[in-house]
Amino acid sequence: MLSSDRAVAASRWRPYAVVLAVYALSRAVSAVFIVVAARAQVAVPASLSSYHQTVPGQIPARYRDVAVNWDAQWYWDIVLHGYPHTALGPDGQPVQTSLAFYPLYPTLCRLVGRATGLDFSLVGPTVSLLLGAAAVLMVYRLVATAVGADRALLVVTLLCTAMAAPVLQIAYTESLGLLLVATALHLLQRRRYGWTVVPIVLLGLTRNITVVLAAVVLVHWAVRIHTARRGGDDGERVPHLRLGGLLLVALAATATWPALVGVITGEANGYLTTMKAWPGFTSSPLHPPWVQAFAGAGPVAWVLGILVVVAFALVMSRPSVRAWGPELWGWTVAYCGYVVLTTSASSSIFRYLLMAFPFALVLVPAADGPDRVRRRLAVVAVLVAVGLVTQWYWVREFLVLAGPNFAYLFP
Template identity: 35%
Template sequence: MTAVQTTGAARLPVRSRLLLRWLRLPVAVRVLAVYVAARLFSAAVLAEVARFQPASTWTPANPGYGDLLRMWDATWYEQIATGGYPDAVPLGSAGDPQQSPLAFYPVAPLLARVLMGTGLSFGAAGALVSLLTGAAAAVGIEVLLRRALRERVGATAARRGAWSAAVLFCLAPPSLVYQVPYTEGPAVALLVGFLLCLQRRRYLPAALLALLLGLTRPVAVPLSVVVVVHLGLRAWAGHRDGTVLGGREALRGLGLLAASGTAGLLWPFTAWQLTGRPDAYTATMGAWRSGGEVVPLAPWWGVSQYVLGPVGPVVLVLALAAYVAWLCSARARALGPELRAWCLAYVGYLLLVLDPFTSLFRYLVLLFPLGALAGLRPGRRVPLTGWVVCCLALQVVWTAWLWRFSPPADWPP
């Protein structure tokens, strides 16, 4: 009888063999596996929260999972998907603009309308749009961050940072919005595609994605800052090396800058054309504000005082200064100038236009590049497993606190 020689892998414990098999899978497959597991967790949390949902304008008491998909802003997207937009700004008895679908962007509900042509309900179609675009965003985030980090921290650290960014995106406390008819999934997917194209200097596809983003969610304005930073760095590199940017590249870059600037104005202009009223979009947005109009910066000042009292504005200024200093630190430089420019410009944009409160948690998912920093400097950080446990716990809190509606009025998610 001859002896059978065992391999080193066969002698490993079962857990180690499973880990090796996991690590041998393509990284995109691993990201998708985490995304699917995260969505199953979110679905289980939402189904449990449904048991405690009282009757409301959206649902009966103790509704089913499908009923909860059509709550909050999903109602507006359903109106767009089934009936389109009004041809005039709805007005109240005093002539003041009322809340209407004009405040909501068309790409996500129109994609849902296409899927509804197959016989799906709006809830299922809108959820499917979010699920698929969220999955594309998760895979794209890993690719984007790995490329951005590699030349600054090395391949190993880049893989670790990119993996952290993708995992934390999948598990973020408000990540339920990747499986309900909301616009975060499509918006992040388009933003990631835009940044990948910019990273590879593919300016024409980037311009097209910027315009699509301008019809998906009101976050396109900061893109111009990112493009200016990118083109400025390209021009400086050419000057330093004694070369001049080629005419075609310069023209494509200027075209991208024009497209990114146009993207931020595209839906307000479209709303004007739909209704004949130049301020149709901003007037409608004002219907959600306590003063009836959008006032830059003032809501942040007022909310900080409401939450923290007289010291609130001081805390707000210090927090913003700390955020800027952190993004300018040596550790954050690993993200590269374009991603840091996005993280700064987007927060500046939120300061100018957002009426901050509970919806802020959801808006912050677009700061996904910051998740990469959780995977860098392994000797001086909270382990990724710690972040994962924290995100899962906060996801339960977010869903039970904000997605569940407590009549007669409640804070929005």
């Protein structure tokens, strides 16, 4: 009896061990890419004002020096100095400040740093790496609940080998954001509405994407109403009050950090003020940066952009895709729309799209026979190979500070 219980427990945890093995192996490969590419890193010129450097890295660069490039320097600034008390420069104009970066991740790093005595160049990447492990486990559980364990493992594999997946082990917020998004979606999927409040509130202190979860709550709510009207859910009543409260929490969480910035600076629009200093910023989704980019690129860009939007809409409207459930489907549609409406056409788009992980299910459809399973695995193998090649490119061209124009790549 005891051995039987152990066998059941082992079979229950084995998929999670496989997920962690995939994560560990992929992160090891990315680490090799970073170490090799680090040889090309150059010192940041003191005269270069477009790159914020809190602590100069060692040259020749090590893994830890590359892992705290770009936005990580802003988080290091927050860990060492906290936040400034204004979003304006001496001339009264908006300037780039750490107020643009949300506080939960640097707060975690500061606490770990104090507990261990290690500096941010070690703590930041390590915290991200561990949070990333928790995130892929939650992604697996979320997707497995919706479409099954086999496809969930393939989604995790594609996520871990995506072009910008090395961001999961550098001092950025993608790991924490991915963990909180997947947790919120899974709790919503299980209808644990009270607990869903926790990751939503924390996400409001991590990334400016909480409004997307508000859209997902609306989709989930609409599906529950539709199901109830058709006599589904075994007659269970739709909890309108709890879902309405959850929607309000998601909307309020969207405004949490901008409101706190107003308190810190005494400037009501302090967050938007500092954001205006970044290239590609837009204060309204009615004027998306992508439209501005297309306006100067000619009619071919417009045609291609429209074709991409139409193709995406057609794919996401397929019954097999809607069968993912309102949480995965709603997040994918709303998040991709949010990225298009609010972000600029830069290389950052590759790491932003890591959050659109459910879209990988389009590439690994359900397979009802041995032949289709083999074809699906072959497709995944090709995609993994392509992903690893593009990872090397992303690390070499976007992450490492190499060449005279590195400060304008916006990773």
